[in-house]
Amino acid sequence: MSGDEPLVAIRRLSKVYVRGDQVIPVLVDINLDVARGDYVALMGPSGSGKSTLLNLVAGIDKPTSGEIRVAGVDIARLSDADLAAWRAAHVGFVFQFYNLMPVLDAFANVELPLLLTSLSRRERRERVETALALVGLTDRIEHYPNELSGGQQQRVAIARALVTDPTLIVADEPTGDLDRTTGGEVLGLLDRLNRELGKTILMVTHDPKAAEKAHRLIHLEKGVLAD
Amino acid sequence: MFVTLLVLRNIFRHKLRAFLTALGIVVAIASFGLLRTVVDAWYAGANASSSARLVTRSSVSLVFALPLTYAQKIRQVSGVAGVSWANWFGGVYVTERNFFPQFAVDAPTYLAMYPEFTLPDAERKAFYTDRQGAIVGRKLADQYGWKVGDTIPLRGTIYPGTWNFNLRGIYQGADKTVDESTMFFHFDFLNESVKKVYPRRGDQAGVFIVQLRDPGQAAVVSEAIDATFANSLAETLTETEKAFQLSFVAMTEAILLAIQAVSFVVIVIIMAVMANTMAMTARERYAEYATMKALGFPDTYVAGLIVAESLGLALAGGLVGIALTFPLAQAFADAMGTLFPIFFVSDETVLLQVAATLVVGLVAAAIPAWRAARVRIVDGLRAVA
């Protein structure tokens, strides 16, 4: 694989929902490249298909037609089981509502994706501690999600997303549930992940402040790219 | 381990719900065990009976006795190793509520045929040499606080008058399936006393007990015995001891079937309750399951979490229920006295309880686990927002 090949290469990607005899096109003939190390913000009105596109790239949804190559693999063709293993190895997720396990403390939440690796208990501990230190939550390691503020929960989620050292981090409105200050902290973190750790980030956002940090802005309008 | 921790934490997430569900399982599994034990107790006499013994009685009805002279003729039938005889006495000890069986038996031949009643040699000897002597089972002696040497007065119902017996021995069962709540005394004592007052009722036996040379010959020997007395004034009906005992149980068969049905209905009900708990639990967590699947956990892993949680909850309740069955059965047995001479929780019942617990856990988890495995990640994630 050559170094200048894009990390994500989307070709003629379409997604339609069929309800009865009604066909709802959500994404229409999308072509998009994302370079390795890029930080892309995906913007557009509500219902324009941003989350759908992000989910397809992250491998948690399947396209109706087209290709999604990530690091050379056409993930649209993988079986469900292979796709699950691929996600575990290559994708870090940051959700709008954090999606932490309420019964697990910060440490265990971050450790969760590492259970799918062959790392030893000690190696897992080291990685979790490093990730939590990076998001500045070393002192909250034994706190449960309901004992943390929204911003802190999102930082735990970011630690969970980076602990497996993924190829790609996807974030769907990561500041959508946060106030301006804590939202700013989260954006600062994503920025550091991109600049200092070289992580490729694909982020859906409404927030112009969030979009500012990105290297590249992409607009979706009714399922069509308009940049 | 991590998964165990996750499952345990999930079980105790809604403490009240988990507690109430587990409590339901405790009650269901314990009732199931107790009901089955009652049914077992009912059949216990028949199950403990030997297939090497036959019982010969009047073909008309048990209330008609047979001439004692039949003993000789039965002994001559080929395949017969020994004969003994017994009469149901039907006496009352102090009050009618104190029910226990009493038999007038030909002691030496009878006890020889029932080696499962074990008695110290000295007590056996004392019993044989006292015309008015009697022996009782350990359980019966304990219930009324009788000791060897005591006099036991019985008020006769079939044989009027007050009858005093000298307790000469206390027998024990060779194992726990042997009835220890029966009283035996000498046939001759009854027979001679009866002859004095009602000469025509003398020299009659309610049943003959026949020891077989070969248990495989039961059918042939039964037929031969009945053929011997065919067309006589007192025709006989001979069957295995087990069939004889079961003919008593048959009268209450409908009740037993109902009890058995109820024991299973209880399990079905708790299964429905548990299934509802698991369905509610899983529905609340679809977003979490979807998140785990997004992180790369396989569908089977997520389904496994639900199954493990359901099994964990079922086992927590089930094991307590099984443990409770023993003291419950004991309390029940104590309250019932000698009505159920043999009353214990069988290994089979415990196994059935374990099986019922596992089935409840698995069935309750089946649909939620299947749904959680099948749900599309994007739909599951939407459940939170």
Ligand SMILES: Nc1ncnc2c1ncn2[C@@H]1O[C@H](COP(=O)(O)OP(=O)(O)O)[C@@H](O)[C@H]1O
């Ligand atoms: N399961 C579904 N069935 C039918 N339509 C859907 C489904 N999921 C999403 N859509 C539709 O797809 C369109 C794009 O949704 P989405 O990608 O979530 O938009 P955005 O994230 O840009 O707000 C919307 O019109 C939405 O109603």
Ligand SMILES: [Mg+2]
């Ligand atoms: Mg969206």
